[in-house]
Amino acid sequence: MIKTIGVLTSGGDAPGMNAAIRAVTRAAIAQGLQVKAIYRGYKGLIDGEVKSFTSQDVSGIIQRGGTILKSARCMEFMTPEGRKQAHKVIQKEKIDALVVIGGDGTFTGGRLFAQEYDIPVIGLPGTIDNDLWGTDATIGYDTSLGTITECIDKLRDTATSHERVFLVEVMGRDAGFLTLNAAIAGGCEAAIIPERAQVKEQIEEAIGSGKRKTKSSSIVLVQEHAVEGGAATVAKMIEKIHPEFSTRVTVLGHLQRGGSPSAYDRILASRMGVAAVQALLDGQRNVMVGIQNDDIVLIPLSKAIHQKKDVKEDSWQALLTLSI
Ligand code: ATP
Numbered sequence: 575m576i577k578t579i580g581v582l583t584s585g586g587d588a589p590g591m592n593a594a595i596r597a598v599t600r601a602a603i604a605q606g607l608q609v610k611a612i613y614r615g616y617k618g619l620i621d622g623e624v625k626s627f628t629s630q631d632v633s634g635i636i637q638r639g640g641t642i643l644k645s646a647r648c649m650e651f652m653t654p655e656g657r658k659q660a661h662k663v664i665q666k667e668k669i670d671a672l673v674v675i676g677g678d679g680t681f682t683g684g685r686l687f688a689q690e691y692d693i694p695v696i697g698l699p700g701t702i703d704n705d706l707w708g709t710d711a712t713i714g715y716d717t718s719l720g721t722i723t724e725c726i727d728k729l730r731d732t733a734t735s736h737e738r739v740f741l742v743e744v745m746g747r748d749a750g751f752l753t754l755n756a757a758i759a760g761g762c763e764a765a766i767i768p769e770r771a772q773v774k775e776q777i778e779e780a781i782g783s784g785k786r787k788t789k790s791s792s793i794v795l796v797q798e799h800a801v802e803g804g805a806a807t808v809a810k811m812i813e814k815i816h817p818e819f820s821t822r823v824t825v826l827g828h829l830q831r832g833g834s835p836s837a838y839d840r841i842l843a844s845r846m847g848v849a850a851v852q853a854l855l856d857g858q859r860n861v862m863v864g865i866q867n868d869d870i871v872l873i874p875l876s877k878a879i880h881q882k883k884d885v886k887e888d889s890w891q892a893l894l895t896l897s898i
Contacts, residue, residue, distance in 0.1 A: 576694070590836075675713070743827075
């Protein structure tokens with residue numbers, strides 16, 4: 575029987591993680607359970623950085639970006655010895671189940687731990703990359719998309735004032751969701767993404783002399799890992815093919831992670847947090863809470879981690895069609 579739930583955030587931080595921590599904590603307390611907050615992800619689990627949480631501990635955080643529990647990348651948890659130490663802390667703290675908020679690395683670690691020590695683990699998808707299979711959206715994605723779009727709007731003002739091609743480097747690990755959808759939202763000329771790495775063709779389409787004449791500005795988004803060297807490499811390619819254009823590179827970097835979560839991310843995190851607690855009470859284990867067509871779904875962690883989510887073909891086509 576589950577009496578105490580442990581909750582942690584791990585991997586890269588994402589806006590809305592705090593809303594998820596709040597939801598898990600309050601939903602658990604509402605069900606008469608205890609909550610133990612674990613600081614610094616799996617590192618804190620190994621080091622015993624654990625604190626009992628009350629409802630008040632999560633007040634005033636729903637609107638805050640980042641994570642009050644801190645996040646960390648922890649190599650030690652990737653070793654059997656590290657996980658053994660983590661299990662000792664679980665026993666000492668009498669934690670019966672874990673809710674882990676993070677991305678695929680976090681889920682991989684959680685799943686391994688669950689298998690080795692027979693502890694129920696529920697994953698909440700907390701990553702700006704939106705790269706987890708089985709969920710339409712991840713916590714933090716919508717906010718990040720909004721931030722990137724706002725940056726593009728600002729760059730557009732300068733871009734229209736000069737004969738320059740602006741290249742904007744966008745985060746996303748191995749996935750192009752942020753880049754493609756921000757390109758659509760920002761009315762960009764092209765998006766270089768790992769899923770459709772037609773770099774030269776896109777450059778030609780977007781800024782090749784024919785079309786370029788009808789355009790007053792060009793903004794091309796480049797996913798950080800679509801091309802080795804990112805936006806700087808694409809800038810060099812453009813200047814080589816079209817020496818008549820000068821390029822400017824903007825790397826958005828960690829700006830994309832910060833800020834107050836959007837209403838959508840707060841609602842998503844709240845619904846998912848409540849669903850995670852309910853799933854544990856229903857006897858579920860080793861699943862990710864996802865959202866599909868606005869319905870909460872439970873997806874085996876193995877599928878969420880291993881299946882590849884592709885960008886939508888119609889989105890890709892929309893960008894190509896609308897960037898004429
Ligand atoms: P994001 O997508 O935002 O980067 P993430 O959860 O994928 O988030 P990672 O750094 O890949 O971020 O993973 C977070 C932590 O999960 C790692 O620091 C490590 O402690 C644990 N982890 C990752 N992979 C494994 C693994 N194969 N075995 C055990 N633990 C792992």
